[in-house]
Amino acid sequence: MTETIEFQAEARQLLQLMIHSIYSDKDVFLRELVSNASDALDKVRLASYVDKDVAVETDDLHIELVTDAEQRTLTVRDNGIGMTREEVVDLIGTIAKSGTAEMLAKMREAESAGSKEQTAELIGQFGIGFYSSFMVAERVEMTTRKAGTAEGVHWESTGEGTYTLEPVPDAPQGTAITVHLKPEDAEDALHDYANPDTVRRIVKRYSDFITWPIRLNPGEEEGSQEPINSRKALWARPQSDVTAEEYAEFYRHVSHDWQEPLETMRLSAEGTFEYQALLFLPSHAPMDLFMREHKRGVQLYVKRVFVMDDCEALVPEYLRFVKGVVDAQDLSLNVSREILQQDRQIQMIRKRLVRKVLQTIAAMQENEPEKYATFWRELGRAVKEGLLSDHDNQKAILDICSFPSTHSADEPTTLAAYKQRMPEGQDTIYYATGDSRSGLENSPHLEAFRAKGYEVLLLTDPVDEVWVDVVTEFDGTPLASVAKGEVDLGDETETPEGFDDLLSWMGTELAEEVKEVRLSSRLTTSPACLVGDPGDLTPTLEKMYRAMGQEPPKVKRILELNPSHPLVTGLRDAQAGGTAEKDVAELLYGMALLAEGGDLAEPAAFVNTLAARLQKAL
């Protein structure tokens, strides 16, 4: 009985992109199929270790490639874990990946802008796996049987909207995918994938490191049982033996990222806790970096046997973009994720891995500033989370951070470089936090700092709002917000006198809005600004809480007045003469709020008060 089922909407859109083949390098479809087959073999071996009773065959695990020039087909077969009917529907008929909708939206944008390269780049970042076979196929057939189950299933589709499913009583364990090839088209870089030489070349190029034997046309006379790949685990080979290209291919295999890695790292330890690791930094932020369900972690192997993907225990959250493999010698293959979190050996490996990554970034910063700049632009936002969570490495993380500042419009600065530029008399690193650079640059809080020639860090990432409360100094120099606490810029000017009555009058009039009214030493041109106490929530943080659906505690701030501003001295005199009115105090407060880019609680009331005042002045 054959069933016809529709692809999920996102899957349909992705398939259309494949069929109309926006990706120029079509050979990669074979890499994707071989990569999936290799994963399936890893899984079946693990299943047999974990549960000795399941009826899985693990005798001759391998991948088979069969070409048929007459029928114009290429078949990729594995005797791995296979899929149940439900899994076929869930895994092949739908795309469960986070970020799909976003990626498709971006892709439509790129397409309507006519940028083919950009579309290809997006799809490369996303990774498309099995669907890439539709770049070269008129039709794809798949027969699969889940290891340990009795019945298989046959899947077939032209990629246009629907697929069919049919039970297969006598399917072998694992998955066979037959690609019915489109005609060869040299101009479109569509090679003859029914030609064994072509297939051999592609496997050598893209899949040589796959540890399972890949056999080409094994049943035939000219075919043989000899694998066409060299099967060496890259992380176990001497470093000098492995080429950059081999690393890059392996990176693609473990990360599903089609772009080159930014950095490759090797580490190993001998003795009681023996392990080897091969790690990569990506050259761009993965789609799901800031999504709740993002993946984290590297693959864990035990004595060359794959144990799990995304091993969280090996990588802290803030380094979730690190990809690669850790191969440990003395762990049980049966380990669960929970046990791993407690395992001493894993904790030690994790510690070293973190140090290695931080050192690699530091070296990049020192020796390859452009590469570092790329890294920081793409992934710095995640790294900064470590300032909060990884206390032991806080200093090392601070060292590799760079921040936009008033020093340069486009080049961020490290804290060390900031310190070197500090003029005589400045003993604090100043920063401002907020939504946008331009908002911060124009905020009244910066006035006195600018006047004194003090550089200010302009921190606009959401995470900046949080780590600044935890990190209080860098190399012995305190960090301070320009919008919090009292500032002492070391000026010898005397405290202006005669404002006490004004301050207490305004304090009373604005008691609903602010907790204190005081004179400011941070203003040169604006009449007033709002500041917080050191532990207070900032307005941006308040907004972030609201955006997450939480109502933060109401924080009253402090209104600071510029004693040399005519509006302030005028109001002082009016107050002394008994003619000051509450609405002027409210206007001053509203102006301070607007100047820092804040939102008025009642904009209409503010405008009415302002209009009435202006009328009087005309």
Ligand SMILES: Nc1ncnc2c1ncn2[C@@H]1O[C@H](COP(=O)(O)OP(=O)(O)OP(=O)(O)O)[C@@H](O)[C@H]1O
């Ligand atoms: N040969 C196979 N044997 C068993 N399961 C497979 C096989 N090929 C694909 N699958 C299953 O289908 C899922 C989807 O495969 P697909 O290639 O589309 O994406 P992926 O490999 O998960 O990720 P990516 O798209 O980034 O390559 C896989 O995660 C796997 O569970």
